[in-house]
Amino acid sequence: xxxxxxxxxxxxxxxxxxxxVIGQRNPMYSVLLLIASFGALAGLYIQLDAxxxxxxxxxxxxxxxxxxxxxxxxxxxAPKEDGAEWDQAxxxxxxxxxxxxxxxxxxxxxxxxxxxxRIAELEAPVGSQPDGAAVxxxxxLGKVLFQRHAFAFEATSILILVAMVGAVVLxxxxxxxx
Amino acid sequence: MDLRFAVQLGVIGFIFFxxxxxxxxxxxxxxxxxxxxxxxxxxxxxxxxxxLQPFADILKLLFKEELRPxxxxxxxxxxxxxxxxxxxxxxxxxxxxGGETTxxxxxxxxxxxxxxxxxxxxxxxFAITSMGxxxxxxxxxxxxxxxxxxxxxxxxxxxxxxxxxxxTSIAAVIMLAGxxxxxxxxxxxxGYWWSFIPRWYLxxxxxxxxxxxxxxxxxxxxxxxxxxxxxxxxxAGYNTxxxxxxxxxxxxxxxxxxxxxAGVATTLYLGGWxxxxxxxxxxxxxxxVAKAGFILFVYIWMRWTVPRYRYDQLMAFGWKWLFPASVIxxxxxxxxxxxxxx
Numbered sequence: 001x002x003x004x005x006x007x008x009x010x011x012x013x014x015x016x017x018x019x020x021v022i023g024q025r026n027p028m029y030s031v032l033l034l035i036a037s038f039g040a041l042a043g044l045y046i047q048l049d050a051x052x053x054x055x056x057x058x059x060x061x062x063x064x065x066x067x068x069x070x071x072x073x074x075x076x077x078a079p080k081e082d083g084a085e086w087d088q089a090x091x092x093x094x095x096x097x098x099x100x101x102x103x104x105x106x107x108x109x110x111x112x113x114x115x116x117x118r119i120a121e122l123e124a125p126v127g128s129q130p131d132g133a134a135v136x137x138x139x140x141l142g143k144v145l146f147q148r149h150a151f152a153f154e155a156t157s158i159l160i161l162v163a164m165v166g167a168v169v170l171x172x173x174x175x176x177x178x
Numbered sequence: 179m180d181l182r183f184a185v186q187l188g189v190i191g192f193i194f195f196x197x198x199x200x201x202x203x204x205x206x207x208x209x210x211x212x213x214x215x216x217x218x219x220x221x222x223x224x225x226x227x228x229x230l231q232p233f234a235d236i237l238k239l240l241f242k243e244e245l246r247p248x249x250x251x252x253x254x255x256x257x258x259x260x261x262x263x264x265x266x267x268x269x270x271x272x273x274x275x276g277g278e279t280t281x282x283x284x285x286x287x288x289x290x291x292x293x294x295x296x297x298x299x300x301x302x303x304f305a306i307t308s309m310g311x312x313x314x315x316x317x318x319x320x321x322x323x324x325x326x327x328x329x330x331x332x333x334x335x336x337x338x339x340x341x342x343x344x345x346t347s348i349a350a351v352i353m354l355a356g357x358x359x360x361x362x363x364x365x366x367x368x369g370y371w372w373s374f375i376p377r378w379y380l381x382x383x384x385x386x387x388x389x390x391x392x393x394x395x396x397x398x399x400x401x402x403x404x405x406x407x408x409x410x411x412x413x414a415g416y417n418t419x420x421x422x423x424x425x426x427x428x429x430x431x432x433x434x435x436x437x438x439x440a441g442v443a444t445t446l447y448l449g450g451w452x453x454x455x456x457x458x459x460x461x462x463x464x465x466x467v468a469k470a471g472f473i474l475f476v477y478i479w480m481r482w483t484v485p486r487y488r489y490d491q492l493m494a495f496g497w498k499w500l501f502p503a504s505v506i507x508x509x510x511x512x513x514x515x516x517x518x519x520x
Contacts, residue, residue, distance in 0.1 A: 058305040062309065064308070070334060074331055
């Protein structure tokens, strides 16, 4: 019973905070609400018996990445957005673009509905073992990550490395050494 | 409510109470040691040898008027110090202060001295300390003052830079112990080599310990890395516009973060409550207190002997020296572990 109540509290917090991220005029509040949303997600991971994923979520997303976001918002000192001054001639306001966006949103709703219909077909929650013990230990996680999914893991690392090198190359001014 | 639960609550309450006291004690220690190093007495008027000076400080701050600049962001200005102090207290939760004890036969089964024992304890400390930076950054931004903003910006840049070396040096210890639970890491350091050298990770990871110590000083914004509040350049940095109790929360968070840093260093590198010689049962936490106290003394010692770096030197040092050194330390540790155990 208590678990269900906590689940709905955390889920509600995550949804409301995420919705408010888009609704805020002040980018600073948006960043903070996104952190709150990540925190609620971490709570949900703990409920799923995955404390390592929860802590990784806080360290990487709520900790490192959001500090970077905050840094950028502060450095650019982004002004508050004003709805009345929204650029009517902005390329994203063309009817073709708007229709494409509506189509994507419709697809997402259909996908979600389809996934929800299939919940009953799942025999056991994802990640749980036949004997009921959840895969929550870091040792098990490491084995799965570095043995069964070793290729995907290494491919992701290379992708991130390429992105990093690309960012440095793009940000570098012509004629300066690194 | 059974006895065991009550004792556990008592332990948690006592640790919380001592953490509050530690910030007062450290303020006094800082001023006394500074006085000693500068060949003067330090605070001497309140109580015997000025021992009650922290109470005078706190009373003074309590009776000050609470000011908020006109252009400040009302919500974030209030939230920032609360965030700082909450994160500082919460980070200590997974640091164990002693082994198992029955409180001299009071309980049937021994309980563990500490607030919480999680199987990912090291990472939890790390996650919560990384939340603490938001307090400083928000204080800097919401004050609507140039000095505060510069302090907040410096804090975020500094913490991003030093968190990497900090985590990488800890990763080497985690590999040696084969566990993420702080209690298990401490227990793997029990015993002696050749029956007289304690099996502390300090002796296996001397480079890692030095990197951890340097990054830890930078993480807690202490001198010589106290750029977010560099007085000569930024008035008081991120807390320039704060007054009264809201101001007091920032130094308190800083001192509690120091205690956490010293506690983690003690448990990961100095064997926690395992000492060079065993103490009678139920008193092993004295080793923890002694070691953490010594590290805190070194912190204060350093503040009053080492001058502040320049900001670009801090960044260059963090990225070009400390981080590569910690990565090499990690790789060498992993290779040796594979070679010796495989």
